[in-house]
Amino acid sequence: MTAPINRLLIANRGEIAVRIIKTARRLGIHTIALYSDVDAGAMHVRDADEAWHLGPAPARASYLDAAKVLAIALEAKADAIHPGYGFLSENSDFASACEAAGIRFIGPSGAAILAMGDKSGAKALMQAAGVPVLPGYHGADQEAGFLRDQASLVGFPLLIKAASGGGGKGMRRVDQLADFDDALAAVKREARAAFGDDHVLLERYLPRARHVEVQVFADELGNAIYLGDRDCSLQRRHQKVIEEAPAPDIPPPLRQAMGEAAVAAARAINYRGAGTIEFLLCGGEFFFMEMNTRLQVEHPVTECITGQDLVAWQLTVAQGKPLPLTQDEVVLRGHAVEARLYAEDVGAGFLPASGPIDWLHWPDGIRIDTGVGAGDAVSPYYDPMIAKLIVHGQSRAEAFARLAEALAALTLGPLVHNGALLLRLCQEPDVLAMRHHTQWPIPTDPLPVPDLAWPLATLWLASRQRKGQAPGPWQQTDGFRLGAHRHWTAAVRIGDESRTLTLIETAGAIEWQGIRLPYESGTDYLRIKAGDAWQRYPVKTQGQHFVLPLQGRSLPFCEDDPRHQARPDHQHGVSTGEIRAPMHGIVVALLVEAGQRVSKGQALLVLEAMKMEHNLRAEQDGVIAALHCQQGEQVSQGNVLVQLSPDKDEQTQADGA
Missing domain, CATH: 2.40.50.100 (RNA polymerase II/Efflux pump adaptor protein, barrel-sandwich hybrid domain)
Structure with missing residues (x-):
């Protein structure tokens, strides 16, 4: 048996670094964090037992600098390095360098990473192992004209993929030969920037296919098992948005066949540790896409349905111990769903965003994996994922309902994020009925302002008037009435939409659309009673604007002048x-x-x-x-x-x- 791990260096950042630290601390392992200039005050740095400065903010000068990471590990007397995912996690040279330096790499051998990192070679290995693969071209000839000819043979639509790619990067769909050259150039640029290798492969693009992946684990003693599967078909730009386990609506024989094929794939390269075999599922057939030789972002859903800590499994295997379970002992319970909360502008084509998080309230009762808190910021230098929200239920319907409830309670700002989209996806009929697939068009059209936002914003502005805070010049109405009722009027702008509303108040309640809603207001909140339940709505102040969290969205609103006219240049679209x-x-x-x-x-x-x-x-x-x-x-x-x-x-x- 290998010597125990006492000091663990985490060569990553964000939520995965925080997660590894939490598990290592539970196992009594001393943790060492790394940080770039921009991450000096980050959560993973605050949580670790010690932290070492790595370099400037750009990843290539810090988290991707393999020589510097290894040098710090040696100086800090680390027994092992956990790379998390991304950055150096699938760098075969780095894994081999760790082994040569006498530091355990928490993952497979450099040779195994190399075998699966070359997607062309991996396809050949899988074919030899009897694992079904998609038709395509996976060869070494990278001359543009030759690749164009191969594309014609493969047929359209097809995918051009970076041979060393992953995470949806370095990938383009091509629907006709006329678009091939531009797409090829773009993929090669992305591949060079992200992986330092511009080799590509071509493969047939399956319409309406599902993305189903199998979690495998292997130890140094020859044991290999699979821990269920996951459906990751909800994607934008080939990147996953919502994942769930187990993959729904798969007949048991087909599920078993995929699991056994995944184990065969791992055994074909003498694999060690955690890995994921990704398949495309179309009808009753499945095809090997690639193997991720690391822990996946979506591993928490597998942890939920198996009751296992996969990071702890990684550390166990790295110390030469056998897998904690045999295949017969793996039991799957219930259903789990994970939503990836990203800093991105959905309406602008999922453009990544960055900036401060001034206010943040996580929903109660679910698992949150995150590397940020209130007062932190999302940097423009790294992946814009803010957190993962994970829910486990007895059924798929229950899990999605609980996730929707959690997303509706999320409050985060002023950083723009995709929380409203995630909530929308959890309520989409196609998603709930399992009619979606990898090409299913994620809705990005602007959501209408929720009806309840208008009376809440009006009540907030009107209550400020009543408490003596000066309203705008166009709202100088005191609302006083003789008799039992009082009318509150406010001109409200929410986003780009304006309305003037009048609410009738009587005995601590407002009347709106024929409904009587008891309310309370404080310096930074409103409370509304609907039925027998009170709901609290915290209101944040941003200069002359306010932000109302409602139905998973942060809605900016302010007093508005109903006489306001658009500027001529806006009217004419100059x-x-x-x-x-x-x-x-x-x-x-x-x-x-x-x-x-x-x-x-x-x-x-x-x-x-x-x-x-x-x-x-x-x-x-x-x-x-x-x-x-x-x-x-x-x-x-x-x-x-x-x-x-x-x-x-x-x-x-x-x-x-």
């Missing part, structure tokens, strides 16, 4: 021609030159943020008047990157109008 950076990022490609004529919708440049590429496009026909950025330049949100002058003919017509 554009400034400034193309600004929608988020912090790096300009990885300039696609135009100064003086070039462009068309509306034409891609002008490619901005990489959070390891994903985003095309910035012309908002109108025109001419590139100036470029305010260079390829390779780091830019900040709001920076003007391109100045576009309108087309002269269109400008003449507009002036004449």
